[in-house]
Amino acid sequence: xxxxxxxxxxxxxxxxxxxxxxxxxxxxxxxxxxxxxxxxxxxxxxxxxxxxxxxxxxxxxxxxxxxxxxxxxxxxxxxxxxxxxxxxxxxxxxxxxxxxxxxxxxxxxxxxxxxxxxxxxxxxxxxxxxxxxxxxxxxxxxxxxxxxxxxxxxxxxxxxxxxxxxxxxxxxxxxxxxxxxxxxxxxxxxxxxxxxxxxxxxxxxxxxxxxxxxxxxxxxxxxxxxxxxxxxxxxxxxxxxxxxxxxxxxxxxxxxxxxxxxxxxxxxxxxxxxxxxxxxxxxxxxxxxxxxxxxxxxxxxxxxxxxxxxx
Amino acid sequence: xxxxxxxxxxxxxxxxxxxxxxxxxxxxxxxxxxxxxxxxxxxxxxxxxxxxxxxxxxxxxxxxxxxxxxxxxxxxxxxxxxxxxxxxxxxxxxxxxxxxxxxxxxxxxxxxxxxxxxxxxxxxxxxxxxxxxxxxxxxxxxxxxxxxxxxxxxxxxxxxxxxxxxxxxxxxxxxxxxxxxxxxxxxxxxxxxxxxxxxxxxxxxxxxxxxxxxxxxxxxxxxxxxxxxxxxxxxxxxxxxxxxxxxxxxxxxxxxxxxxxxxxxxxxxxxxxxxxxxxxxxxxxxxxxxxxxxxxxxxxxxxxxxxxxxx
Numbered sequence: 001x002x003x004x005x006x007x008x009x010x011x012x013x014x015x016x017x018x019x020x021x022x023x024x025x026x027x028x029x030x031x032x033x034x035x036x037x038x039x040x041x042x043x044x045x046x047x048x049x050x051x052x053x054x055x056x057x058x059x060x061x062x063x064x065x066x067x068x069x070x071x072x073x074x075x076x077x078x079x080x081x082x083x084x085x086x087x088x089x090x091x092x093x094x095x096x097x098x099x100x101x102x103x104x105x106x107x108x109x110x111x112x113x114x115x116x117x118x119x120x121x122x123x124x125x126x127x128x129x130x131x132x133x134x135x136x137x138x139x140x141x142x143x144x145x146x147x148x149x150x151x152x153x154x155x156x157x158x159x160x161x162x163x164x165x166x167x168x169x170x171x172x173x174x175x176x177x178x179x180x181x182x183x184x185x186x187x188x189x190x191x192x193x194x195x196x197x198x199x200x201x202x203x204x205x206x207x208x209x210x211x212x213x214x215x216x217x218x219x220x221x222x223x224x225x226x227x228x229x230x231x232x233x234x235x236x237x238x239x240x241x242x243x244x245x246x247x248x249x250x251x252x253x254x255x256x257x258x259x260x261x262x263x264x265x266x267x268x269x270x271x272x273x274x275x276x277x278x279x280x281x282x283x284x285x286x287x288x289x290x291x292x293x294x295x296x297x298x299x300x301x302x303x304x305x306x307x308x309x310x311x
Numbered sequence: 312x313x314x315x316x317x318x319x320x321x322x323x324x325x326x327x328x329x330x331x332x333x334x335x336x337x338x339x340x341x342x343x344x345x346x347x348x349x350x351x352x353x354x355x356x357x358x359x360x361x362x363x364x365x366x367x368x369x370x371x372x373x374x375x376x377x378x379x380x381x382x383x384x385x386x387x388x389x390x391x392x393x394x395x396x397x398x399x400x401x402x403x404x405x406x407x408x409x410x411x412x413x414x415x416x417x418x419x420x421x422x423x424x425x426x427x428x429x430x431x432x433x434x435x436x437x438x439x440x441x442x443x444x445x446x447x448x449x450x451x452x453x454x455x456x457x458x459x460x461x462x463x464x465x466x467x468x469x470x471x472x473x474x475x476x477x478x479x480x481x482x483x484x485x486x487x488x489x490x491x492x493x494x495x496x497x498x499x500x501x502x503x504x505x506x507x508x509x510x511x512x513x514x515x516x517x518x519x520x521x522x523x524x525x526x527x528x529x530x531x532x533x534x535x536x537x538x539x540x541x542x543x544x545x546x547x548x549x550x551x552x553x554x555x556x557x558x559x560x561x562x563x564x565x566x567x568x569x570x571x572x573x574x575x576x577x578x579x580x581x582x583x584x585x586x587x588x589x590x591x592x593x594x595x596x597x598x599x600x601x602x603x604x605x606x607x608x609x610x611x612x613x614x615x616x617x618x619x620x621x622x
Contacts, residue, residue, distance in 0.1 A: 046429055050380075051379065056373070059370055062373065065362070072362055077534060081536075104540040108540065118365065118366075119357070218426065218429075224422075232415060232419050233418075
C-alpha cells in the first residue's frame with residue numbers, strides 16, 4: 001500500500017468512488033485504509049514525535065495556505081450561506097438547502113469544526129481523503145492526491161473517508177437497476193464503515209502501546225505511569241478523535257449535497273427525483289450526525305442510526 | 312501601556328509581583344491588563360485575521376521551539392513526576408507533592424491542557440504572562456519579556472495572569488506582619504481578579520463586535536447573519552476561553568508550588584510552616600480549579616470558591 005507520495009498507479013486500479021457506484025466489493029479496503037490512516041496520523045503526531053520535531057514539521061507545512069483556505073471555504077462556509085457556486089438537485093432540495101443555511105445550531109457546530117481545522121496542528125493529514133483520492137483493485141489500495149497535506153486535526157482524514165462511504169451508502173438506492181444486488185452491497189458498505197473505524201482504533205492504539213516509552217512527548221511515561229491512567233488517557237483521546245471523525249465526516253457529506261462540488265455517487269443517478277430522495281436521506285443523516293456527534297459512543301451506534309434513517 | 316516589544320521601562324516602575332508582595336494597590340492594573348490581553352489576543356486570532364494571514368503568522372513563530380518546549384516541560388510535566396529539579400516546602404508539603412504525582416484525574420486534565428498548548432494556534436500569545444512579566448506604577452502598566460511569544464491558546468496568557476494573582480492572594484497571610492492591612496488587600500486582589508476577567512470579556516467582545524464584518528474569517532458575516540446565532544457563537548467561544556483560562560491558570564499555580572521555579576510571593580515568607588500553610592491552600596484550590604474548571608460559569612463563582620478555601 002502506498003502512503004502519501006508521487007507514483008504511477010498501475011492498471012487495473014480504478015478510483016474507489018467509481019467502484020462503489022458500480023457496486024464492487026473490496027474485501028481489503030477497510031484493512032488497508034485503517035492501516036494507512038493509523039500509520040500516517042500516529043507517526044506525525046505528538047504521540048510519536050518530540051515537541052521539537054512536531055513544531056518543526058508544523059512549520060514545514062504552514063506554507064500550504066491556499067489549499068487550506070480553499071478547503072475551509074468549500075467545507076465550512078459555502079454550504080451555510082448564499083453563494084452563486086452552490087448547487088443542489090432543484091427544485092426537490094430547495095427547501096432542504098435553505099434549511100441548512102438557516103440552522104443556527106448546525107452553524108454553531110460547524111464553527112467549532114472550522115476552528116479545529118484552522119488552528120489544531122494534531123498530525124500531518126492528507127487533507128482530502130475522500131473516495132476519489134483512493135485507487136483500488138480487489139487486492140490493492142493506493143492513496144493519491146497528497147497536495148492538500150498539512151498539519152491539522154486527525155478527524156478530518158478519518159471523517160473524510162468514512163463520510164464518503166456513508167454518501168456511497170445513501171446513493172445505492174439510485175443504482176438499484178444496475179449491477180449487483182444493492183441490498184447486499186449496502187450491508188457490505190456498512191460493514192466496511194464499521195471495520196474501518198474499529199481496525200483504525202485497534203491499529204492506532206497498538207502503535208501507541210508499541211511506542212509508549214517514547215520518543216513521543218504527549219504523555220511522558222514517567223507521568224502516565226500506571227495502568228489506570230493509561231486507560232483513561234487512551235479513552236479520552238480516542239473518544240475525542242471519534243467525535244471529530246463524525247463531525248468532519250458529516251461536514252464533508254453536507255458540502256457534497258448543497259455546496260460547490262458534487263460527487264459521482266449521486267450525480268450518476270439520472271432521475272432527478274430519485275437522486276433528490278437519496279440525497280435528502282444523506283443530508284438529514286449528516287445534519288443529525290454533525291449536531292449530535294458527541295452522543296455517539298461507538299461506530300455500531302452510527303451504523304444503527306444510518307439504518308434507522310434508511311428504513 | 313506597552314504591548315510586546317523591546318523598550319526601556321522608566322523608574323519608578325517595579326515588578327508587579329514585588330508590589331503584590333508588599334501589599335500595594337494598583338487601581339489601573341485590571342483596566343490596563345485586560346486591555347493589553349484583549350487587543351493582543353483578538354488582533355492576532357482568526358476573529359480578526361484571514362486564514363491566509365493567520366497561517367503565515369503561525370509559521371513565523373513556529374521557530375520558537377526551545378522556549379515552548381521548556382514551558383511545556385516545567386508547566387505540564389515536571390510537577391506530575393519525580394524530578395531532581397522539583398522542590399517544595401519540605402517536610403510540610405511532602406505528602407501534598409506526592410498526591411499531585413499520584414492524582415490520575417489531575418494528570419488526565421493536565422494532558423488536555425498540554426495538548427492545547429502544543430497544538431492549538433489560536434492567537435499570538437505572550438507565553439509567560441505572570442506577575443513578574445509586568446512592571447507597574449500606580450498609573451502605568453508595562454508588559455515585558457516577550458521572548459516566549461508564539462501562536463498558542465489564548466487562555467495560556469489570561470490564565471497565567473489570573474493564576475498568579477490567585478497565588479498572590481494566598482500568600483498574603485504570610486505577610487500579615489508587614490505593611491498595610493492584608494485583609495483589605497486580599498479584598499483588593501479578589502476585586503482585581505474579577506475586574507480583569509470581566510473587563511477582558513467586555514473589551515474582547517467589543518473588538519469582535521467592532522470588526523464583525525471582517526477581515527476575520529472565523530465567523531463569516533454571510534453565515535453568522537442573525538442576532539441569535541451571533542449570541543450563541545460568542546457565548547460558546549467565551550465559555551471555552553474562560554475554562555481554558557481557569558485550567559491554564561491552575562496549572563501555572565501548581566507548578567510554582569511543587570515544580571522547578573518558585574515565586575517570591577511565597578518564597579519571601581520566612582517561616583516554613585507558615586509558608587507551607589499558605590501554599591497548601593493555594594495548591595488545593597488550584598487542583599480543584601483544574602479538575603472542575605468546566606463547572607464554573609463566571610468569575611464571581613471562582614472568587615467565591617477562593618473565599619471558601621480561605622475560610
